[in-house]
Amino acid sequence: MTEKTDFDLQQFMPYLLNRAAEASSLDFQRYYKARYGMQRTEWRVVFHLGRYGDLTAKEICTRASIHKTKVSRAVAALERRRFLTRHPYQDDRRHELLSLTRVGKAAFDDLVEEAQRFDDALMGAFNVTERDILRRCLRHIINTGQGG
Amino acid sequence: MTEKTDFDLQQFMPYLLNRAAEASSLDFQRYYKARYGMQRTEWRVVFHLGRYGDLTAKEICTRASIHKTKVSRAVAALERRRFLTRHPYQDDRRHELLSLTRVGKAAFDDLVEEAQRFDDALMGAFNVTERDILRRCLRHIINTGQGG
DNA sequence: TGATATTGGTTGCATTTGTAACTATCAATC
């Protein structure tokens, strides 16, 4: 009979991942919250638009695995504060193409710089091999975890 | 002048970690929610008590970096459903020692087994070196991310 | 002894989130 008390919580991957995710996001979160009053979903939307160009809300949902209500509210908030605009497009009026305003782009540029800084600080502790493995494993988990 | 659009979101560690954490937790979350009506903080409390023996709420907060209000509510919910009991202790009546009931222990045993199963499935994709690096890196992030 | 600060834990309130139901547009089928 195996003793369940042998189970090592500190080795349990979902637990480690959740704690690491939280710890790693804290400082950056503080930054975009203080500076732009954004929350996580909002900066993610901004990053997607800034990085990949104009997208529909749906596309952001799919790419980032975020629920549509969350994106909907984030977009509404960002629009209210003039970070982005919507252009319904002719072909299919259900879609709305989202694009960053000048203000949105400026925020994106600044946030990217800051993100890069945080990432460098975080990853600076690891060597190239470790970074590669880390990223590869995480991507694998992201891609398989969903439907499994 | 660097183009911010070069920034690779898919390489940004906090983003990867958050997505991996979410993806890796989904199935297990579904399990303990369906089976015991627990939520994340609740099973974490159960795991801590099951694994490390009786603890005070404060100790759980510290060990798991969870805010005290969250733990307080989780404990209340677990007590209501008879998964644990509280013993205020003589020396300092501010503290309350928490311990799992028989029912709580049974749930813990079952959840541990299930957790182990999920973890095996998740980590099965990686070799020993990768697992080691992954765990080591995550622990490093957890330990340094907090105050940095 | 009494005033003040600290600590473990809870509660109230505002904000966020998840779920489901909804609107509006388009596609498919008859």
Place this chain on the structure above:
DNA sequence: GATTGATAGTTACAAATGCAACCAATATCA
């Protein structure tokens, strides 16, 4: 061209969360 079914996005309501204020017990120190 009317009916049914998807699909993009919003909204309403309940549950979860974060923050600050709170209570009670203890520690500190005049």
